[in-house]
Amino acid sequence: MPLTIATWNINSVRLRIESVARFVEAYRPDILCLQETKCMDGQFPLADLRKMGFDHIAIHGQKGYHGVAIASRYAFRDPERKPFFGKEDARHISVVLADGPATGTRIHNFYIPAGGDEPDPAINPKFAHKLGFLDEMEAWDGLKVGDAGNRSILVGDLNIAPYEHDVWSSKQLKGVVSHTPLERRRLIEVAKAGQWVDMMRELTPEPEKLYTWWSYRSPDWAAANKGRRLDHVWVSPTLGPAMRGFEIVKDARSWERPSDHAPVIATLDL
Template sequence: MPLTIATWNINSVRLRIEAVARFVDSHRPDVLCLQETKCMDGQFPLADVKKMGFDHVAIHGQKGYHGVAIFSRHALKDVDRRGFCDKADARHIAVTLADGPAAGTRIHNFYVPAGGDEPDPAINPKFAHKLAFLDEMEAWDGLRVADGPTRSILVGDLNIAPLEHDVWSSKQLAKVVSHTPLERRRLTEVARAGGWLDMMRELTPEPEKLYTWWSYRSPDWAAADKGRRLDHVWVSPSLAPAMRGFEVVRGARGWDRPSDHAPVVARLDF
């Protein structure tokens, strides 16, 4: 039986709740993971989410910044909200699907720090925070999925485009935060340490370009197409046979008051 899981950095769920509803109506994901929800748990628009058909919701928010959420048509259990780098940032939430075709599957939703503008941890605390966050991801036993039959999915805005063709020009962006050699190497090491498969690249190998983000600073973003693949779907090796396809819903980037990220929808068959 199929399961569709979507990930989207929404850049304020209250501001863009109508866009969320539009996306859900057109693509009908079974599970939707949002990042950068930017609201406290008590302010979350849960009534609107229920109207979309999601009876099961797990949220981890804070005032004005960050925030992650998981909406599901299937029951959830074992909700975990992990802190990183001794900060109270709401950047992670995990759940296990309790019923449906993928019952028992663990889902992690991440919003990795962006890292600021200067790719030097000695002078930029935001970049140092990003690297420390990746260090903790790599060291966490809860993200090690290579051995055994464990079924796990990791999605989110990881704020790094790790491969050459994940950006419009690898050469021109080599010193730009999100595609520096150090970040690319560190994210690859996180995935390797955990045993994760990059589902998008497993199904669409390089040199095909893949983008999920286009800057607000580019009014002609569609024509220029200077994008980056910052949003990811990773799966445990046990789910490799289940991978069926994915879609970057690029059209959503052109909606009224858009997020600068497009939703990514992954399809698996259990």
């Protein structure tokens, strides 16, 4: 049976709940992982998501900032909200599916810090936070998925475009946070340490361009197409043979009051 899982940095779930409903009606994902929900748990629009068919919802919210959520048509268990880098900001949530074709699969939803503007941890605390966050991800046993019986999926806005063709111009962006050589190397090391498979690049190898984010600053983002692949889908090696495809829903970037990220839908045949 196929499992579809969508990941989307929604940039305020309450502000864009109509866009969420439009997306869900059109694409009907089994699981929807949101980042940058920007609301406390008590303010999360649970009723709206339930009307969309998601009876099972796990949230990790924060007032005005960050925030992640997993909405599922299938029951789940063992929700976990892990803090990173000594902070209590809401950047991770995971669950284990307890029903459906992916029963027993752990779903991780991450929102890695953006890192500010200056790629120097000595003068930019936000960049130091980002690097420390990656260090802790690499060291966390919960993200070591190489065991033959491990079924795990990691999605989210990882705020790094690791490969040359994950950005519109690797040469021009090499000094820009999200595509600096240090960040690129560290994210790839995190994936390798856990033995994760980068599903999007496994199915669509370099040098094909892949973008999931386009800046609000561009007056005509579609024509310029100066994008970056900041949103990712990783799977454990056990699930590698189940990978069937993915779609970047670029049209959503042009909807009314859009997020600067497009949703990504991954399909696995389980």
